[in-house]
Amino acid sequence: MNHAQDGGGNPLPMTVDNVGFLLDRLGQDCSPLQYLRELTQNAIEAVLRTGKSGQINWDVDWTSYDLGDTPMKVCIVDTGDGMTGDEMIKFINQLSSSGSKQSFTGNYGVGAKIAAATKNHAGVIYQSWKNGEGYMVQLEKNPATGEYGLRQWELEDGTFSHCFPLDDAVKPAEIGAHGTKVILVGMKTSDNTMATPPEAASPSRWISKYLNSRYFQFPSGVTVKAREGWENPRTDKDRNVLRTMTGQKPYLDQHATASGVHMLLGAKVHWWILKDEPAISSNSGFIDSAGHVAALYQDELYDRATSRAGTAILQRFGILFGNRFVVLYVEPLPVKGESLTTNTARTTLLLNGQPLPWEDWAYEFSENMPKRLAEFVRERAEAVTE
Numbered sequence: 120m121n122h123a124q125d126g127g128g129n130p131l132p133m134t135v136d137n138v139g140f141l142l143d144r145l146g147q148d149c150s151p152l153q154y155l156r157e158l159t160q161n162a163i164e165a166v167l168r169t170g171k172s173g174q175i176n177w178d179v180d181w182t183s184y185d186l187g188d189t190p191m192k193v194c195i196v197d198t199g200d201g202m203t204g205d206e207m208i209k210f211i212n213q214l215s216s217s218g219s220k221q222s223f224t225g226n227y228g229v230g231a232k233i234a235a236a237t238k239n240h241a242g243v244i245y246q247s248w249k250n251g252e253g254y255m256v257q258l259e260k261n262p263a264t265g266e267y268g269l270r271q272w273e274l275e276d277g278t279f280s281h282c283f284p285l286d287d288a289v290k291p292a293e294i295g296a297h298g299t300k301v302i303l304v305g306m307k308t309s310d311n312t313m314a315t316p317p318e319a320a321s322p323s324r325w326i327s328k329y330l331n332s333r334y335f336q337f338p339s340g341v342t343v344k345a346r347e348g349w350e351n352p353r354t355d356k357d358r359n360v361l362r363t364m365t366g367q368k369p370y371l372d373q374h375a376t377a378s379g380v381h382m383l384l385g386a387k388v389h390w391w392i393l394k395d396e397p398a399i400s401s402n403s404g405f406i407d408s409a410g411h412v413a414a415l416y417q418d419e420l421y422d423r424a425t426s427r428a429g430t431a432i433l434q435r436f437g438i439l440f441g442n443r444f445v446v447l448y449v450e451p452l453p454v455k456g457e458s459l460t461t462n463t464a465r466t467t468l469l470l471n472g473q474p475l476p477w478e479d480w481a482y483e484f485s486e487n488m489p490k491r492l493a494e495f496v497r498e499r500a501e502a503v504t505e
Contacts, residue, residue, distance in 0.1 A: 334418060437493075437496065
């Protein structure tokens with residue numbers, strides 16, 4: 120028997136049976152708020168493809184709210200390159216399809232589908248404009264079949280389509296000739312998806328806290344904002360506002376007394392000693408403002424350990440005293456032949472398919488700690504023993 124390349128017949132391509140179960144299973148591997156990252160990253164890439172600066176806003180879908188027939192729905196609006204109706208059908212309704220180039224170190228084309236759709240059975244609505252024309256698709260789960268797919272719409276001429284043309288009256292103010300808005304409907308149409316999820320760490324700033332602590336920094340020229348205080352009247356410009364997010368690096372640089380980079384075998388450690396100031400506690404509602412540890416990859420933070428878990432790891436790195444004021448981000452530097460990537464759900468980093476060698480890094484770092492950090496630990500130890 121010969122293979123196709125040896126002159127035999129063509130192989131039968133593999134297909135997927137019961138895609139609904141596959142999505143639900145992959146969705147279980149995602150962290151509860153992972154959809155915030157996935158939709159934000161898609162928006163960032165859409166803005167970068169324009170070659171110009173742009174903005175991304177997490178906000179209330181004020182259009183549907185003002186109609187008065189639904190509870191508040193959370194949405195994300197970007198000024199990226201947008202999609203045509205046909206492109207939305209292709210990118211949204213195919214499991215492994217993306218507007219960006221797919222790779223093991225880039226976009227997988229599955230993130231938003233598994234993280235958002237599996238937590239919004241009633242619908243993930245995409246409204247997008249490209250070359251001045253707008254279309255809408257709605258990805259939802261069929262309760263009868265358990266399958267995910269695009270809703271079919273009846274058009275004015277009596278025909279049916281999986282994308283619906285949009286009037287400019289519903290276009291967000293931020294969007295000009297191109298851009299995209301994604302609305303999360305919820306598990307039921309009656310859900311308030313703007314309400315703070317039970318898994319969120321910060322009641323009024325849950326979006327900011329998640330994204331600020333997930334991203335090391337946002338690309339230059341991309342401004343990311345999130346609504347806070349939405350339960351207050353819109354006329355209250357002090358509390359009901361869109362706040363700009365920075366990511367961890369700009370914040371840590373601003374609030375540190377010392378910082379640096381320390382090389383290890385196969386990694387480098389970015390470190391900060393934070394100021395002893397009220398911000399350590401008072402800013403914890405929108406960013407990781409106290410000592411913690413994470414892995415750094417492509418300007419995102421993985422395997423974050425805060426509070427007691429973070430303290431335990433910091434101590435293994437030799438920060439036995441004053442760990443509330445020390446932040447360590449370990450950036451793996453794989454050598455030729457090694458593979459560094461994330462799992463499909465993008466919840467953890469994998470080196471050659473295995474968890475990161477935290478213990479090896481901790482031992483090496485503690486044995487040869489940066490001089491300023493060693494001095495700080497010694498100062499804190501002396502203060503405790505005096």
